Structures are given as structure tokens and as C-alpha cells.
Amino acid sequence: MCKYFMILLLLVTSVCFSQSKNISGTLKDSSTRHPIAEATIIREPSGFSDISDARGKFSFRAPGAIDTLLISAVGFQTRAIPANSIRNGQIIFLQPRAVQLADVVITGNTTNPYKAISETDIRLRGVSNSQEVLRIVPGLFIGQHQGGGKAEQIFLRGFDNDHGTDIRLSVDGMPVNMVSHAHGQGYADSHFIIPETIASATYKKGMYDAEKGDLAVTGFVDFHTADHIDNLVKLEAGQYNTYRALAIVNLLGQQQQQKDRTWYAAGEYRYSNSYFDHPQYFQRANFFTKYNGKLNAHNTLSLSAASMYSTWNASGQIPESAVNSGLIGFYGALDPKEGGITSRTHINAQLATTLTNHDLITNQVYYTYYNFDLHTNFTFFLEDSINGDEIRQREKRNMAGYNGSYLHQGYWGNTQLITEAGINLRVDQTYNSALLHTMDRYTLLNPLKLGDIGESAAGIYANETFHFNNRFTLNAGLRYDQLYYRYNNKLAEDSAFSGTGTYRAQNYTISPKLNFYYQAAPHLQFYLFTGKGFHSNDARVVVAQHGAETLPAAYGSDLGTVFKPVKNLLLNAAVWYSYLQKEFVYGGDGGTVAFSGRTRRIGFDLSARYQPGQSIYIDADLNYANGRSLDDPAGQRYIPLAPAWSSTGGITGIFKNGINGSLRYRWLGNRPANADYSLTAEGYFINDVVLNYTQKKYEIGLTINNLFNVKWKETQFETVTRLKNEAPADGIAFTPGTKFAALLHFSHFF
Known part of the structure; x- marks a missing residue:
């Protein structure tokens, strides 16, 4: 249908x-x-x-x-x-x-209410590291519980997205999220992106865009790398033996750039022992290259390739009880064998074809090879009082896909119509996806999960935008997704299956969207978004359930406004609602399936951007979310780790004499750590500062994280743990946030 x-x-x-x-x-x-x-x-x-x-x-x-x-x-x-x-x-x-808020224009046919904010933020604030890549989204918080090598935990709109379960990330149209991942569904490790190569970011909150399918529940973020970057060499050094070297080199001369052909290569190397008592020995190497050029008057080709390799030790999550008893310090470790190795290599090709009537056809193909090997210990001696509870999660993955779209603009009477239709194809194949009980990282004690995963997804969509006049715009979209799953179980002892062999399942979903935009005044727009979205579940869950009830629907609505009361003040505000059906969730750390019922979240977002003078820029975001489970008993309906109140903001100065910088804050309020709120995940308020002196050929800068050296907990979980020769205890386990950390950098432009 x-x-x-x-x-x-x-x-x-x-x-x-x-x-x-x-x-x-x-x-x-x-x-x-x-x-x-x-x-x-x-x-x-x-x-x-x-x-x-x-x-x-x-x-x-x-x-x-x-x-x-x-x-x-x-x-x-x-x-x-x-x-x-x-x-x-x-x-x-x-x-x-220089960026001026006065240049921001609000019009009736602007269909992304975050457009103006994203443009000004990334130009003024930029991104100095891979974590800042995600923090560019207002209201999005991240938490790292392996010190930098593992993908960040993501929080947005009252959701604990884990590492990407309900948020869709992409770079140049290529997905970052990994489905049916060894650690968790939608695992999104963005550390292969070199921050200085990012030219812009497009994001929206909610499930309201037909071209976005799986995982786009709380929203999506599309990063776009630059087609051209000036030659650059950058060196960084800071506390805790932290070092970084970056080089970006143009591979074509000025004459080719005049012909709309560009090609550059970028490489970086990072090393840090980090602020933990147990040195991290973290190191990561990244390489990226991109070519963009006209083939002829109607075709433009973009080719890019990247490779990332990272290795680290980790302090992991530690129980509050161990710190309170004095067994270890706030930055200490209980299992020094935690850590991991991960790598990712990809190629990406995009062809944009302009027809004689200005229609646009895009074709994209991509391929990624990915390797993941993670060693963690959350419970210490709870399950194995002799050898400990260390686990190893690993996989090797091939991922390939195709994205195609057709865009046409025309008129029906005096109504401007914009039609977009597209298709998305993706195939993931993992080899020896494993969950293993180990000791000293590589000594196998007991295999818990072992098999090969095959997952294929096909989606088609159509989007129609009606610009009826200069005040009223309507967007209607429809999307169909079909998913196929295969799991080759290699472990006879796995109780989730009747034996070794191949198990198959499939499911599908239809996702309608309907969005309204109304220009009430020259500087005031209202919008109403409605839609249905979804996130897929791990293939091991789906085949075990024969595909039934494993593609739950998410419904949402936003009512908001974009408002410029004066030329140098921009406001964006929205109240929103989301509802999720029941679902089965695969827990990668235990190889178990957890059932959760219906959930409801209500909240509001408020963003303000103010420019009191040409050189000063002030920004602030305030977010609130009230999330509850609908099927649990009264008093046990809190959603663990779901943020309630949060805020970010800062002041940025860019002066003609070359001095520029910013002072920023991040505040995350207390939130429940379990369903009855008997345990609290403590909030935090920290400040970061950046100071630079920039000239045409060079830049000298200083970055300080946690300016006032606050002790804070970056990630927190309710965890039943058992220390050696002690009784089990239920409480908060946490990873400490960074101490005061200063980093100097020098950049040369040529």
C-alpha cells in the first residue's frame, strides 16, 4: 500500500x-x-x-x-x-x-528551525575535539566511561540513548551508527572524524523527516566535511602527557580550484595518559582525504576515504562504595586490564547530477570495514568470585550501502512544490560477534555469545513540500522500511537458541510525517511537527522472537517558534511530546534480552543567541524532559538515567586584533538512577575556557577543561557489584569526569 x-x-x-x-x-x-x-x-x-x-x-x-x-x-x-x-x-x-546575527533571516519556507542556530554556532565555536562534534547540538549531552576510546553515551530529550540507540548520526551521508553491534544497538563511534574537517552540521530533534529512517527517534545529526581547507599544521600539548599533531595539505593547485576541483588530505595523531590514577596510554591515528570536482556541466563527483586506529587502557566504572571506604581514590581503578582496540576504514563516493530543468539526482555508495575489541569489568567478582567478571566484546564488520534521491522544484498555480523521493539500501555482515568471559583480556574462561550476523535494510520515501504563499508551508512525507535478519549461532550452549545453526527473521514498518510552518510576522515563525519513527533491535533479539514485536513505533509532536524580536537576538523554543511502544532490547554486556513497556516523555527546549556588539556572542540552551514508564506500578515509573533539567551556554569574543575565545558552561541536573528513584545520578556544573590569538599565518591558543577543578561524575549507573572477599552491593558505579586540564596549541596556516 x-x-x-x-x-x-x-x-x-x-x-x-x-x-x-x-x-x-x-x-x-x-x-x-x-x-x-x-x-x-x-x-x-x-x-x-x-x-x-x-x-x-x-x-x-x-x-x-x-x-x-x-x-x-x-x-x-x-x-x-x-x-x-x-x-x-x-x-x-x-x-x-564576520558572523552577525543580523544576517539571520526567518522566512516561511525555512523547514529546519535549527538552521540559523547551527550555522552561527559552528562558525563561532567550532569543534576542537571529537566530543565537541556532538555537543554542537543544543540539549545533547555526552558521557564517556572508557576515557576516550569508546563511543560516548548520548543523552537527548529525556532519553538515555546509550551509544546511539535512538539518535541517527551520519557524516557526508554515510551512517556512523552500527546496528546489531557487539556492545549495543546503534553504537555510534564518531572518533574517526577529524574535527577540523567539519564544515557544517545539520540536525533536527524528533522523528519528523521522511528521509531519515532507523534510529532517528530523538533526532538526527548529519556532519558535512569541507570540500576545501587551507593548508594547516597544528601541534597540541597539555597536562597528563597529552599530545596531538595534525596536518592538512591541499593536493591540487590554485588553478584546479578555480576549475571547481579540490583535493586535500588530513592526518592526526593523539596520545594521552589522561587524568586517571591508572595511566590510559591512549593513542589514536586518523587519516582522511577528500576529492570534489566537476566532471562536466551537469555532474559533480565527491570521493572520500578515511582510516582510524585506536588503542587504550581504561579505569572503567567504579563503585561509590569502594571510593567511600577508601579502597581506591575518586580517579582510581579496580581492574587495570580494562581497555580496547578499535579501527574503522571507509570509502565514500557521491555523484550529484543536475538536469536541464534544474532537477537534482544524487547517487551515493559507501563501504566500511570495522574492527572492535573491548575489555570491561562492571561487576568485578559478582559472577565469578575466583577469576573475576571480566568480559570481552568483539566483532569484525563489513558494511556497504547505497543512497539515491531525486529532487524536483515546480509550481502548481502559485504554489511552489518541492518533491523529493529516495531509496536507502544497507547491508551489514559481522564475523564472530562475541561476548566472552575472560581473564587478563585474552584468556578465555567461558563463551557467552558467538556467531555471525547478517542484517539488510531497504527503505523508500517520498517527501512533498507545499509553499502555498510567503506565510504558510506544509510538508508531508511517507517512509517504508523493510529489514531482514540472519544469525548464525556457533555456540551450542546459548540458551536463547535451540542449537547451533542459522536463524532468520524479517519485519517492516511504515512511517508517516506531517509538518506545518506559519510565518506570523517578518521575524516570527511557528511550526508544528508530527510523525512516527522507530529504532530497530539487535538481530539476535529479532530472530529469537521470530520478528514479532521487535520493531516498536515511536510517535512524537513538536510545537515551536523561531523568533527575532530585534536584529541581534534569536530565540528558538518548542514544547514536545514522545511516546514509545513496548520493545525488546539486547544487552550487549550480558547477552540478555530486557523487556520494557510503553514510555511517555514531555518537555520543552529553549535556545537563545544574542550579539550585544559585533565582537561578542552569547548563547544559552535550557532543556527539560519529564519521562515516565506507563506500565510499571506507581512509584516505579522513572526512566533510569533520563535527564530532566539541563543547560549549556557561554560567551564568545572575536576581536579585530586577533584575540578570540570563549567561556562555556555545562549543567546537568540530578536524575533517577533506577525506576523508583531510590538512587540518584548526581548532576554537575562545569566550565571550559578557550583563548586564542589568531593571525593570518598562525594561531596560538590555550584550552582549559573543568576550569574550577570540580569533582564530577561523567557517567553513572545502578550496578550490583561485588569486590573480592566481600558481599554483593547494589549502588552507583561511575566514571569520574576530567580534572582541570590545560592544553596549549600552535597552528600554522599556509
């Missing part, structure tokens, strides 16, 4: 596209000659607007008089161009300038 509806939708809209637009152009940066995406083009005096696409292209149909095109983009000078002086297909150059 879904497939027929989508075909009908495409046929109807293709009939409607009988009118062609007669004003079109391409926006480019005057200094780099690169396309400018997400710029706003307003037709005066009608007020109708368009947004430039990833190619920098815009186009209008002109039913009436157009005196002027007003073009604005964050980080560029606004231009007013007489419409009669523009030739169709003309290239229009914008002059770069």
Missing part, C-alpha cells in the same frame, strides 16, 4: 510541474569560489523566498513584479540585486565577513 501511495504521489506532482521558473542562479564564496548552501533569497516586494541548495543553486518563477532579490547568508555580506540585472544561471558572489 505504501509503495503504491508513493508512486501516485510522484505521478501527481510530476503533472503539476508544468510551469518553469525564470529566475535562477548560483551563489558562491568570492574568496574560495565554493558554493554557498542554505542562503536565503527573498523576492521583494512580494516577500516570497527560496533557500539555496547544496550546490548553491536557487530558482524562482516570477508571476509578478520583482524589484529586488535580497540575498543573505550567515558569515557573508547581504546583497540586494535588481532582479532585471540577473541572467538565468548567473553566478553571484558573496563577500565573507
